[in-house]
Amino acid sequence: MLRLTWVQPEDLVGHELRQAAQDGREPAALAAVERRWSAVGGRPAPARAGASPAAPDPALRALARDLLDELAALPSALAADEPTDLRAIRATCPDWPTRTTPAGPRRRSTVPPADAADGGTAGGAASQNGPAAEYDGHRPTDGAARPDAVRHGSPGHAGSADGAGPAGAAGAGEARLVARGGRGPGPAAPAPRSPEAQRSVLHAGWLGRAAGCVLGKPVEKLTLDGIRAIARATGNWPLRTWFTEVGLPADIAAAHPWNRRSRTTSLAETIDGAPEDDDLNYPLLNLLLLRRHGRAFGTADVAQLWLDELPAGRTFTAERVAYRNLLAGIEPPDTATHHNPFREWIGAQIRADVFGWTNPGDPGTAAELAHRDAVLSHTANGVYGAMFAAAVVAAAAGGGTDVHGCLRAGLAVVPPRSRLAEAVRFGIAEAAGADRAPEAFDAVVDRLHARYGPDHHWVHVLPNAALLAAALTHADGDFSASICRVVSGGWDTDSNGATAGSVAGLLAGSAEAIPAHWTAPLKNRLATTVAGLDGIGFDALATLTLEASA
Incomplete structure (x- = not known):
């Protein structure tokens, strides 16, 4: 019997009930949904696994889908403080950073301004209940080459x-x-690095x-007690090196x-x-993303890259839900909100690391690019x-x-x-x-x-x-x-x-x-x-x- 993790409706209800409570949705409405679910034999969310062990009655799965829709429709009391729209996010951040250091050679930024990047108004910001706006961007005209045929580096100095x-x-x-909450001194601006120094x-x-x-x-997936027990038993606590089962x-x-x-x-x-x-796969994918589309990539480009290069079995939690939604014909940014308790x-x-690696000393731009990637599968x-x-x-x-x-x-x-x-x-x-x-x-x-x-x-x-x-x-x-x-x-x-x-x-x-x-x-x-x-x-x-x- 196949039990597909992270996407089966009967396994998502328990997760959504917990997430909806954390979102600040109406407690009485959540309690009513939980009672209905429990009354017909619905289970809580699996504690550590991605799927419950047994298949449900078909009627239970149908009810799960309905309850997920009901829960998604409930308003969030935290929406004003936790927007997903980029312009609304920036409006809440009085110290949004600017580029602080010429760390290395950079082309002129093609990141669109906040109003273009979001495609909506700050007043229409969506939090947990609403979709994040998407910027499709312009495809680079210089046609960045695919690195598929790049020669792999030879083993190098290990440190x-x-x-x-x-x-x-x-x-x-x-x-x-x-x-x-204090700001402290701002970062100093060092001399620009050479390309070789930045490569290092x-x-x-x-x-x-x-x-x-x-x-x-x-x-x-181990508990904190389990991690401590293993490390202590092998003489590795406080943790200082690789885990081992020698002597365990x-x-x-x-x-x-x-x-x-x-x-x-x-x-x-x-x-x-x-x-x-x-x-490690996702940094590789986002490196491909930047090489193919440049900094003006849109969320739709991220989605297409996943479909082209990312095996569905290598996705988990919110990414698997978003992938399923794409295959069902749901477009970004709704991929992040439809039946997605993760x-x-x-x-x-x-x-997100690649967006920081490729924008050294420019945390604001790195965050904007990460936002464009993230709203495919996440909110707030x-x-x-x-x-x-x-x-x-x-x-x-x-x-x-x-x-x-x-x-x-x-x-x-x-x-x-x-x-x-x-x-x-x-x-x-x-x-x-x-x-x-x-x-x-x-x-x-x-x-x-x-x-x-x-x-x-x-x-x-x-x-x-x-x-x-x-x-x-x-x-x-x-x-x-x-x-x-x-x-x-x-x-x-x-x-x-x-x-x-x-x-x-x-x-x-x-x-x-x-x-x-x-x-x-x-x-x-x-x-x-x-x-x-x-x-x-x-x-x-x-x-x-x-x-x-x-």
């Missing part, structure tokens, strides 16, 4: 044995400015993203099984190059997660600031009264007030889980954004500390590890500045089902990314 990324100079004091930075960003992703892969007691292995698909590719003893992962999960955030806080990540990465790629300045740049593109902004500020404040010893981060994580764990799925953007901000703050720019802190905090471990690794890698400045025990096992090789790119080296990806920045 020094003991050098980590430099710690941020500002430290906890500046982080507390962010936690209290991008190489570190790609390697860092891959290393952080692979570190988190074997413990994805049988009872702990049985109680907390590894992610079954990652056990053979992502433990210390099994890593042989970077394995395929959606956290619209505020982490999926858009994991797609799900979109903000992508914009936040893109802006943080852009600030890190540009140089001239530390990790705390990068987080400030990220917050500057997020509506300040939104739940995403609140989550980021909370994570920063908790980490900034903690002792910097590695073991002290456990208490920070416990407070994050107490606040967000009971009411949010482990893939929702809010707990993961809070954890990402806390880990980056506590690690203070150090590469190893950044990826180990964030993965040790649980939830979406590979996605968070990837984003933290990208930021910390960029701040490190070169592949050689990342400790070799993180980079050597990756063997300068990335596995992927994205056509023409399987086995590509991270050095070659840095070159392609630099070309997309020019």
Whole structure:
């Protein structure tokens, strides 16, 4: 019996009931829907899996579709503070960032102004109930070449044995400015980098993203208690290196099984190059997007690229719902709202790094491009997660600031009264007030889980954004500390590890500045089902990314 994950109506109702409550929809109406669903045998949402184990009665599936429509029609009390329309988002952000540094050669921006990018008015902004406006853009006239036939880079230098990324100079004091809402000093504008120097930075960003992703892969879906039990039993707590099952007691292995698909590719003893992962596939896809369409791409171009290059089986949560909607003839941006309870999960955030890598020192433009991509599948806080990540990465790629300045740049593109902004500020404040010893981060994580764990799925953007901000703050720019802190905090471990690794890698400045025990096992090789790119080296990806920045 086939049980397709993430799209079956009977599995979506429970998720939608929880998301609708988080959206601020009418409690009495939600309670009435929940009673109707329970009365006919409807189940709660699967806790960690993408599908319930048994097929429902056909009548139950029909009712599920009707209830999803009813829930979507309920107004959100948070709509004014959490718009999805880009112009409305920018209207809430008084400190929207401008380009701060000439980090490297760039062509003149073709990003449309906010009014053109949205195709609507700020007053018509849609939040959870309404569609995000789309900009179709102009196709570039120079016809960017496809990189499918690009020669893959040869294995390169993996990094020094003991050098980590430099710690941020500002430290906890500046982080507390962010936690209290203060702006702090703006980033300095360093001298422009040469193309080769910027390529080196991008190489570190790609390697860092891959290393952080692979570190988190074997413990994805595990509980926080499970992650801690495994690491402690193998002498790896506080987390400082790859997970291993060497020396893992049988009872702990049985109680907390590894992610079954990652056990053979992502433990210390099994890593042989970077394995395929959606956290690495989406940066590849968005690199293709920029090479084919340039900066004037539209959301429809993103949709077409997915249909052309992304196997449906490699999509999950909101992306799979959006993919299904495309196949059903639903056009963007309605793809993000139709029967999509995952619209505020982490999926858009994991797609955003390329927009930061290709806009170094320009977090505002990076956030606008990330928005255009995100609204295919997400709304409101799900979109903000992508914009936040893109802006943080852009600030890190540009140089001239530390990790705390990068987080400030990220917050500057997020509506300040939104739940995403609140989550980021909370994570920063908790980490900034903690002792910097590695073991002290456990208490920070416990407070994050107490606040967000009971009411949010482990893939929702809010707990993961809070954890990402806390880990980056506590690690203070150090590469190893950044990826180990964030993965040790649980939830979406590979996605968070990837984003933290990208930021910390960029701040490190070169592949050689990342400790070799993180980079050597990756063997300068990335596995992927994205056509023409399987086995590509991270050095070659840095070159392609630099070309997309020019």
